[in-house]
Amino acid sequence: MAIPLPRKIWQTLGAIKTGVILLILTVILAAAGTLILQRPATDPDEIQRAYSPQVLRLLDGLGLTDVFHAWWFVLLLSLVSLSIVAASIQRFPNAWRFYARPYKSPDEAFRKALPTHKLIAIKDEETALSAAERVLAKKGFHPERIVRENSFSLFGERNRISEMAVYIVHASLLLIFLGGIIDAxxxxxxxxxxxxxxxxxxxxxxxxxxxxxxxxxxxxxxxxxxxxxxxxxxxxxxxxxxxxxxxxxxxxxxxxxxxxxxxxxxxxxxxxxTGKVDKLVLTATSRQSMNPKDITLGLNETAALDPDTTVRLAEFIPDYVVGDGQVYARSNDLENPAARLVVESKKSGQAINYWLPAIPGIEQNALSPYDFQGKDVQMAYFxxxxxxxxxxQWGVWAGVLLMGLGLVVVFYLVHSRIWVVPVRDARGQLQLWIGGAANKNKDVFEQRFSDVVKQIEWELKPSQPEISQTSVAALTEK
Amino acid sequence: MARARVEQQPAAATGMTLVVMVGLGVAFLLFMAFLNVVKSGNLLNESNLLYATLIFYFGAATLYLGFGITGTPNYVRFASLATWAGLLANTGAVAHRWYEAGHPPFASIYEMLLSFVWTLAALTLIAEKKFKVKVIGTVTMPVAIVGVVLMQLLRTDVRPLVPALQSTWLHVHVTLAMLAYAACALSFALAMMFLIQDKMKTETFLAATSIFTIATYIATLTRFEKWGGLSVAAWNPEEKSEIFIAKGVRLFVVIPDLGWLLLLVLAAVSVPLVFYILWRKTNNEAHLDLANRAVFLSILLQTLALVFFIVRVRDGHYFSLDADGQFPTSLAASPFILSGLVGGIFVSLLYLLLLWRRTDLERMLPSADELDRIIYKTIAIAFPLLTLMIAAGAYWANRTWGSYWSWDPKETWAAITWLVYAGYLHMRITRGWRGRRAAYFAILGFAVVMFTFFGVTYLLPGLHAYA
Known part of the structure; x- marks a missing residue:
């Protein structure tokens, strides 16, 4: 019978081939997004200059002028995430079994198949195992004694977490994606x-x-x-x-x-x-008393000059030009400033436009009871x-930290295991079988394994300190 | 290795001639520089230190090349000594720069090159002492020299940092980038050595190097102008920058006749490939022999092209098609063409080295399995560094612009680099890819790194305009 479709889709999603194809597609489309001018970032005119109308219409239609926000790119990234999830879920149970229930007492078939192993001739099991236990403890393998009905052996391991590292990295990647999706x-x-x-x-x-x-x-x-x-x-x-x-x-x-x-x-x-004035300081001089007085005005602020007369800053143009009897602003820079003051009299209700500097044709400066001179100007900045x-973003940063951690575990922590089992060879001779396995960096592990074996052999030699003591004693007796 | 030493023993005595010659050359150049220093009365400035760096690296590269060709162990000893001396001067230059600028030297392409060259030399020494890969200097030191020479052409004045660049996170980001890229470069060199040790045919290298040089010249000849000229960017010597006629639009000038010469050289570098194809078709060994001779000839012509290019670019003013009047240009205005021409010669020379000295090289290099493992280890270093580099960059962008990822070209290409190496790791770990396919992946990864580093900066627009 055929496999049901949902299950088939699920398995296809989790396959490494699917993952690689999706990654290649992502790479190609992302690269296209850097080679083709992108809409939000580039000036519309520039895009129009770069491509002919037909090409531009095509690119726009396909979403290639805004790749990273196109629906198909989002879909692709979602598929990548789904593929990671599927692959992880499909492979996780196996890895978890491996992690949660380590294989501690190797049977004969396993002992035969394991490439890294060594046999040492021993006299009795107990001495040999305790010697091996000491060495493994010293090397950081945390040995434990495995007791079975008719045998007992040793199992020691380091960095079992290394088996889970890939899942840590994948989980961190999903966390980053999740943060990105929330932000989007x-x-x-x-x-x-x-x-x-x-x-x-x-x-x-x-x-x-x-x-x-x-x-x-x-x-x-x-x-x-x-x-x-x-x-x-x-x-x-x-x-x-x-x-x-x-x-x-x-x-x-x-x-x-x-x-x-x-x-x-x-x-x-x-x-x-901003091109706007913040503070304008003026000297107002009465035409009658010739008495100068300093006043400070913001835009549309009014100051009283005497009980009857007030002045208001109605307009300030930082860089003015005159054309057709109108005053225009040329730029926001304080280059050629002009100010329009409105001088009002309460009694007569008369309002006069006083231009500083006097702009012929529109100024009514002569009618004003006061003369004004600019003293200082402060422009407003934004x-x-x-x-x-x-x-x-917290998902993203948490994901980044987790990924850093995960990568260190992936690359630098090696899950290495060592088993020690007393066995009898074909002639019934007692031997110590020592086997080891590592999930990566096998060359380094082999070195370490042969170190361990050498140490155990050294420990099992008839103890040298005693011999030397007796010989010293023998020497002193003579 | 031991066998190699025994066999090379008789040559050791004559081998000293090169050491003596290089030593005398270095001493002479240093003496000339010293006369200059006495005249100007300024000893420890950056350009003097860089000059010393250049001289020592040059000596080191010559000795490494000598070692690559003859296999005399003595050369390596002196080559590493020269590299040490160069590294010392280079460190001085970096420190001087840092002190003068008040920030670590990562702010402009000049400062990045300064740091890159330093990292490259340091890694060469590490690879030599720790991994016993002695010939690595044959490849890395010439690259370091090209770096120092390029630096002479770029603007060197300490420019104040714009506000966005004043961040510790930026320094973390760039330091990680330099370390990661240097590790990628190392994995690339090791992948090449792997291919040699993996008994890849010398003829295949011939095809690969030919295609590389042909591609370089075709890319250069996209600048071919009507009536045989070559258009290059104009340069303003006072400003030490390119001339722009509009925002982002450079002014180009046309050097007459240079296009014809490059076209001729393109024909010359194509000849080896043609003979290679003939050899594949007919299996006639004579064709292969002709192909190898053609490589030798093409190197001469390539050198000629480089010399003419340098001479023509440095002298005089040229007309432009876009503006009236004549404008000067400079080598610094055409970093791609220059690196392309130098790269073509370098690659062809490496091929000749392989052709003539393959058995010696194979003896000197670690075994294929060993190299495969070292490649994996360098990528195991590069990949976490790449990850952290991207993360630090994102964190910095978030503090500066309020967005940790904005799909700007440099970011996107950094992500692509990351994905390529992630692909390598997946294939290796889950599919058990070893050996040649893994080596191809390492080469592809480095090509993407180079594009991210140079290509994006020069060819694609974006936020990373200053780096």
Missing amino acids: EFGWRAFLSLTRGEQSSEVQAQNGPKHFLPFAVRCDGAGQENYADGTPKKWWSNLTVLKGGREVLHKQIVVNEPLVYGGVRFYQASYGK TGLEVSHEPG
């Missing part, structure tokens, strides 16, 4: 830009929706330090976390040092000019924060 499903990345004093509890995700945080983040200050040649050395931001209006956490973040709160991480990503929520 429930994680998000967003961007938040704050200026000094500003706070926010909503962030704009890269691919669409806004996320509302159960707390707010305020920027208390941000800045940049430069090297002597002007390239940036450090960006920093002082952040405060506010929960229910209460300050719960302060932290200065720099590029490699994020703020973590409530599972959300804030990374210093960029720092730059700090760009990368915000991410990765609930699965």
Whole structure:
């Protein structure tokens, strides 16, 4: 009868051939993903320049312009995981039996088949076994005596955990995948830009929706330090976390040092000019009294000049140009600044646009009772924060640690076993059969095995210290 | 090994000539350098240390090659002494760099090469002393020399680290990468030696080396320009960088006639393969003999091409098809072509070494089984290192960009490298792959490593732009 289909699929999934084919496919597609320009990372114009429209349509249709997020790539990775799971489950019972119930007393067939063994002639079983026991204990094999109805023997082993190592590594890989899947499903990345004093509890995700945080983040200050040649050395931001209006956490973040709160991480990503003014310091001089007075204004802030007159900073353009009777901003750099002040009189209700500097055609500077002069300007800077929520990353890091551990066990811990059995040869002579096996690095083990055998032989020699003592005694008598 | 020594005993006396010659050469070059130092009054700076490194490695490589050809044990003794001296100077250069820059030397491709060369020399000594693989220097020291020479062409000024690079995790990541890649390089060299010991036919090596050189020249000739020119990237000597006409678009200049020469050399390096195929078809030994002669001839022509390439690139300004006026270029602007040309010569020379001295080589190398085991052991070292390297990189990326994996090309290729070696381990452990197939896997693994290290940096775009 044919094998039922689900079982067949299960067995195919667990076969090493399937695993290798899936891995090769993964490698090929991942390589394709690095050779073909990828959508989210590359500028759309650049992609259009690189490929002809037909080719691009084909690539887009196949998902080859965003390989790593295409459904078939995700499917492939899932199949790889499934294959690992299937292979591990199918092979695990055998390995577990081997691990949980070690083979301790070898029968004759096993003794014959084992390649690494040695026979030593002995006088009596007890002396020989206790000598072997001493040697094995000294070499770290933790020997135990195996008592059967009509025989007893020795079994010693090291690093049995090595038999389980492959499963540790595979489990760690699955843990990493699990973390990755959780992050792909429930994680998000967003961007938040704050200026000094500003706070926010909503962030704009890269691919669409806004996320509302159960707390707010305020920027208390941000800045940049430069090297002597002007390239940036450090960006920093002082952040405060506010929960229910209460300050719960302060932290200065720099590029490699994020703020973590409530599972959300804030990374210093960029720092730059907003093109907006933070503080403008002006000298206002009354046209009547000629009395100068310093005032400081933020955008849309109003200051009283005298009981009747107020001034408001209505506009600030860091780099202005004039065209068609309009003022435009050319860039966000503080190159050629212009400010529009509104001077109001309470009594008359008259509002005058005072331009600094005077821009012909639109300024009404002559009507103002005050003259203004710029004294100092401080621009507002924004700090760009990368915000991410990765609930699965702990799975990833745990998986990485477990894998490191597993790999050390896989490569450097050898499960080595030694059996010692007293036997009689064809002529009825008493012999000690010593056999050994290792699951890897067999050459090193053979060396160790012959060491053990030599030690046992040495222990079994008629004890030399006694002989030398008697001979010394004999010498002194004479 | 012991047998080899006995048989080579009579040659030992004459063998000293090479040692004496190399010793005199090193002394002469050091003396010339010393005169320069006296003039400038600055002894222990980085370029002097690097110069000393280069001289000692050069001496070591010559002696290792001498050993590879004649099998005189004396050569190895002096070669390791020279390697020790070079390593000392190299350590000085690394330390100087570290002190000057204030960070471990991993920030630019120059600094990475500096560290790579150091690791390579150290591993050569370890392989020699611990595993008794004495000829390994024949392969690794010339590679180290190419590394030092390439370093002379790259920009050397200590550049401040951009904020993203100021992290201990980055240093952990790069150190692990260097160690892992060096272990992969070692497994590659051992795999080659395995193929020799496994009685792979010398003719097969002939075919393989021919295909490698042909591929190199075809790849170079993709830069063939109309009317026989060769287009190479333009170079700004003041800035010590390539000239860009748009973001990511380099300016190319055309060196006239160089394309014809390279085409000629391509024909020359194809000749051995043609005769090899004829030999396979007709079984006429004369064809094989002709093929071997053609290799010798092709080396001469390849050397000629290299010399012309260097001379033409270094002198004068050339026209560009994309911009008006003439622009200079530099060897540093064409690291791939340069390494390709040098690599082709090197590989052909190694083939000749094999052809002429195969029995000596077989005597000097460990047995095939032994090599197979050592390959497995080096990969058993490389694989955990690769794993930790990727993990450290992911951890660093997570601290810097808030994402531990973003499928950027370097990451993807590191994962591919990891998968290839994982494939090797699975095949070996579960399928019992030993010997030749395992050796092929080790070679494939190293090819992927090389692509990840150089290819991705130069050919594919991504976050790892600075390394």
